[in-house]
Amino acid sequence: MRFPLQYKLGLYAAVVSAIALMLLPTIMPRYIYHRQMTELDKELQDGTDDLFKDLGERAATGIAPRKPLTRDFLQPSLRARLIRITNRDGSELYRSTNWRNFDPRTLPVGHATVVIQDKEGLDRNCRVVTESKGDFNVSIGTRLGTIEGMQEDLKFAFKVALPIVSLLVLVGSFLVARRVLRPIAAMTAAAERISAERPSERLPVPNTRDEIARLSRVLNASFDRLEKAYSAAERFSSAASHQFKTPLTVFRAGLSELRTCDYLHPTERETVESLLQQTRRLTTLCEDLLLLAKTDAGRLELLPEPLDLIPQIHRAIDDMEVLGLDNDITVQHTLPDTLIALADPRRISIILQNLGDNTVKYNRSHGTIHITAREEKDTAIISVTSTGPCILQQDAERIFERFNRGKANENVKGHGLGLNIARELARAHGGDLRLARSEATGTQFDLILPLAKT
DSSP: OOSOHHHHHHHHHHHHHHHHHHHHHHHHHHHHHHHHHHHHHHHHHHHHHHHHHHHHHHHHTTOOTTSOOOGGGSOGGGTTSEEEEEETTOOEEEEOTTOBSOOGGGOOSEEEEEEEEOTTSOEEEEEEEEEEETTEEEEEEEEOHHHHHHHHHHHHHHHHHHHHHHHHHHHHHHHHHHHHTHHHHHHHHHHHHOSSSOTTOOOOOOSSOSHHHHHHHHHHHHHHHHHHHHHHHHHHHHHHHHHHHHHHHHHHHHHHHHHTOTTOOHHHHHHHHHHHHHHHHHHHHHHHHHHHHHHHHTOOOOOOEEEEHHHHHHHHHHHHHHHTTTTTOEEEEEOOSOOEEEEOHHHHHHHHHHHHHHHHHTSOTTOEEEEEEEEETTEEEEEEEEOOOOOOGGGTTGGGSTTOOOGGGTTSOSOSOHHHHHHHHHHHTTOEEEEEEEETTEEEEEEEEEBOOO
């Protein structure tokens, strides 16, 4: 389920509560009915015992067992009951007036629920206890109207209350889940603020002793360690780049001077030329690492100004034509007369240089490069399309990773930093560099920059 956690918790709690509420109308009425029938059976049994006791006392006075009984013989608590008394031979000694149209001889011994007609001739469910003791058979019963009425009232009450209670549980579950997850929402907002520009930001720790507070402390400790490691790596990258830059410059100057010496053998001159080329690569690598270190540290200085991108693009096209001479690569373009963006000229030059260099290196022989530029809403978009190899979808984001060059391109010279630097500089301008498409017919990169406001 792609919903916020608070909605999931609220929905789960509501579902569980709804299931419990649906089971309640099934379980509770049955439980209450069982309890009421148990109490009623006990009352009827006590009445039967009292009646046998009175009959025994009557027989002890010498009254004939077959002599009929009157209503006055019964205890006041029994006069409202359904009562039938017979002697051993089946002669009826007493039957209450509310016992109508029912053959008592069909009653089983013990407790039973039977249907007996009332004065109006309506069938009524009754609970009857029948026992034999000594010379007498006694049946005592009562209507189940009160118990059945309570069952109907319970069913109606549940029918009315269940939707209302379910709605209250649903709303209450959402509110409780939102309150419980409020610290997590605060942690999420704080975590989103933690970045390379603000590595010292930390998560709020709730003033509780629950799992959320413990998680906040654990994550803050992890962020402390990450900040220290990040700062150390940043300092090392920046310091190393600075320290390497000066000796490499001296070394390159010395090799350039050595290359002009007349006493060098041609083989030695080729060796010096190769060393000089590698020195240039090292210098470029140090400059790239220094630029990335500044970007990671948030210390990259930009001097944005209204800049016409068209002259910058033409200079990049000239470089691409020179770089593509060996592979006979044709560079085409469709450009407007002007395209004014808010950008730092020096950084835009690096972006276009890296993008152009990457497009030429990974193009095929006798391939083409087509460059277009346009305005779209508040942005300037420069599209560079080449006949280079197709980039798989799963590799679309990896090509922007540092030092990632792909197994298929291991024979191509470079360090795998060009696209990463270009994208970091584009994002520093408030824009982006993205892979727009990659098919058999061509691969297109889009450089997006904000337009200058007029």
